[in-house]
Amino acid sequence: MSKIIKNICCIGAGYVGGPTMSVIADKCPNILVNVVDVDKKRIELWNSLDLDKLPIYEPGLKEIIKKRRGKNLHFSSKVKEKISEADMVFISVNTPTKKKGFGAGQASDLKWVEECARQVGKYCIGHTIVVEKSTLPVKTAEVIKKILQAVQPDNNNQNKKSFDVLSNPEFLSEGSAIKDLEFPDRVLIGGDNSQAIIALNNIYKNWVPQEKILHTNIWSSELAKLTANAFLAQRVSSINAIGALCESTGADVREVSRAIGSDNRIGSKFLDSGPGFGGSCFKKDILNLVYLSNYFGLPEVANFWEGVVKLNQWHQHRISNLIVKKLFGTITGKKIYVLGFSFKANTNDTRESAAINICKDLLEEGAILSIHDPKVEPNQICKDLGCSETQEIKKIRTLENNLLEGKWCFSKNIYDGFIESDAVLVLTEWEDYANINWLKAAEEMRKPSWVFDARSITDYKKIREANLNLWRIGDGTT
Numbered sequence: 286m287s288k289i290i291k292n293i294c295c296i297g298a299g300y301v302g303g304p305t306m307s308v309i310a311d312k313c314p315n316i317l318v319n320v321v322d323v324d325k326k327r328i329e330l331w332n333s334l335d336l337d338k339l340p341i342y343e344p345g346l347k348e349i350i351k352k353r354r355g356k357n358l359h360f361s362s363k364v365k366e367k368i369s370e371a372d373m374v375f376i377s378v379n380t381p382t383k384k385k386g387f388g389a390g391q392a393s394d395l396k397w398v399e400e401c402a403r404q405v406g407k408y409c410i411g412h413t414i415v416v417e418k419s420t421l422p423v424k425t426a427e428v429i430k431k432i433l434q435a436v437q438p439d440n441n442n443q444n445k446k447s448f449d450v451l452s453n454p455e456f457l458s459e460g461s462a463i464k465d466l467e468f469p470d471r472v473l474i475g476g477d478n479s480q481a482i483i484a485l486n487n488i489y490k491n492w493v494p495q496e497k498i499l500h501t502n503i504w505s506s507e508l509a510k511l512t513a514n515a516f517l518a519q520r521v522s523s524i525n526a527i528g529a530l531c532e533s534t535g536a537d538v539r540e541v542s543r544a545i546g547s548d549n550r551i552g553s554k555f556l557d558s559g560p561g562f563g564g565s566c567f568k569k570d571i572l573n574l575v576y577l578s579n580y581f582g583l584p585e586v587a588n589f590w591e592g593v594v595k596l597n598q599w600h601q602h603r604i605s606n607l608i609v610k611k612l613f614g615t616i617t618g619k620k621i622y623v624l625g626f627s628f629k630a631n632t633n634d635t636r637e638s639a640a641i642n643i644c645k646d647l648l649e650e651g652a653i654l655s656i657h658d659p660k661v662e663p664n665q666i667c668k669d670l671g672c673s674e675t676q677e678i679k680k681i682r683t684l685e686n687n688l689l690e691g692k693w694c695f696s697k698n699i700y701d702g703f704i705e706s707d708a709v710l711v712l713t714e715w716e717d718y719a720n721i722n723w724l725k726a727a728e729e730m731r732k733p734s735w736v737f738d739a740r741s742i743t744d745y746k747k748i749r750e751a752n753l754n755l756w757r758i759g760d761g762t763t
């Protein structure tokens with residue numbers, strides 16, 4: 286008989302742990318869900334009375350938190366206590382790319398995952414099912430098992446601890462996390478113990494149809510997660526590469542996307558050209574695949590996947606270069622208004638956002654940037670760009686521009702940032718940017734003025750009517 290799970294502990298209250306556990310708590314009111322994190326500030330925010338202060342912005346999240354928090358959903362820093370009470374522990378901690386040592390720049394840094402395994406081994410009581418929720422290199426389950434086996438006392442039968450390890454990678458996308466969790470395309474469970482698999486399966490069965498819950502061996506599950514991200518990122522690099530070719534040939538990448546996306550075998554999703562993929566996972570997961578391929582003696586496979594990341598980097602610098610060229614070869618002292626800083630719409634996450642590289646390039650060239658984003662806080666932009674805000678830019682009509690070269694400021698109000706701008710650069714596809722009144726914006730801008738729309742979200746007819754020059758990614762018709 287498989288165990289009925291009554292008490293879950295999730296280690297890691299981040300972009301995955303927070304929303305995933307909230308949905309489990311919502312769909313399974315009989316299960317007590319504790320989300321723990323060493324980051325006390327983050328936990329404080331998860332417990333904020335003002336639900337607009339939750340550490341993560343996801344449509345639909347605050348409604349669930351309002352319903353379940355304090356009932357069967359709790360956020361705390363009591364790692365030891367909550368592990369000891371749980372019969373299933375999810376490991377949902379960060380797995381960034383290693384910064385130093387062997388495999389630096391490619392392999393995942395598993396120190397946080399190892400630490401979790403040690404904590405579980407130390408504090409758990411009786412039988413515990415340990416679930417890998419973080420994205421991990423193939424064979425990590427072996428490491429976790431070894432750590433768990435090493436810490437359990439082998440001669441004290443009364444306190445004997447036992448474990449099963451499962452892989453249950455998460456496929457949610459930020460910005461649509463709640464919808465993705467409530468209506469997943471599939472749930473993947475990898476493992477070698479059928480009772481443990483069924484125990485986890487039965488949790489998901491509360492809201493996911495059984496045919497969408499796939500069971501595989503543990504290594505297939507770990508590798509499938511890396512592969513899914515690599516395939517998705519590959520599509521983005523592919524369409525961005527074709528976008529560059531469109532600009533040189535008179536083709537339009539939107540038309541090419543539609544034409545190829547109508548082929549059922551290709552499919553229409555993930556074919557939007559943009560400023561290059563960002564987010565905390567695509568780059569790190571592909572680099573991890575590159576590392577694994579080399580490790581297993583497959584350099585051709587490694588080179589194939591590395592090309593996807595290299596194309597993405599090249600593409601971002603291509604956009605910065607192109608802006609300089611269009612603005613008569615120099616942007617020193619020119620004001621550029623950047624619309625959008627998050628790596629995609631509907632999230633406040635800026636990790637690996639294309640905006641970071643592109644803004645750094647523009648600042649390096651001496652541009653003065655005004656930056657707007659509906660959800661990203663100015664202090665986050667400050668951290669990402671490595672320099673603080675210069676408020677004087679807001680009074681730009683009265684100041685000599687050369688004092689402000691290479692500086693940036695945040696524009697809280699969408700229309701303020703247009704004042705005295707030479708160009709507007711759209712980097713995130715926020716709905717607000719689709720509805721800009723370009724006649725009003727154009728009145729404030731310095732002539733000749735440009736709009737660089739890297740997301741093809743703006744109303745290009747209205748931009749032309751307002752006598753603004755327009756560049757869109759992959760538009761070879763202009």
Ligand code: NAD
Pocket residue numbers: 296297298299300301302321322323324327364377378379380397400401418419420421455456457458459565566
């Ligand atoms: P995150 O950095 O937002 O959150 C991780 C949290 O774990 C942090 O708050 C950190 O303080 C905490 N933590 C680390 N070690 C801990 C420990 N020993 N005890 C308690 N807390 C600890 O990361 P994330 O974006 O939630 O990603 C987590 C994992 O999920 C990664 O492997 C990532 O690749 C994967 N993933 C992320 C997404 C996404 O959209 N962000 C989607 C699918 C999968």
Ligand code: UGA
Pocket residue numbers: 420455456457458459460514517521554555556557558559560561562563564565566567628629
């Ligand atoms: C991605 C995957 O889609 C999720 O399935 C996965 O769980 C997650 O990574 C993860 O492992 O972290 P996410 O990074 O949240 O989700 O966002 P995506 O919607 O995949 O977008 C990634 C990047 O590609 C964004 O910068 C986005 O703007 C860009 N993109 C996406 C395009 O430029 N064009 C597209 O057509 C699609």
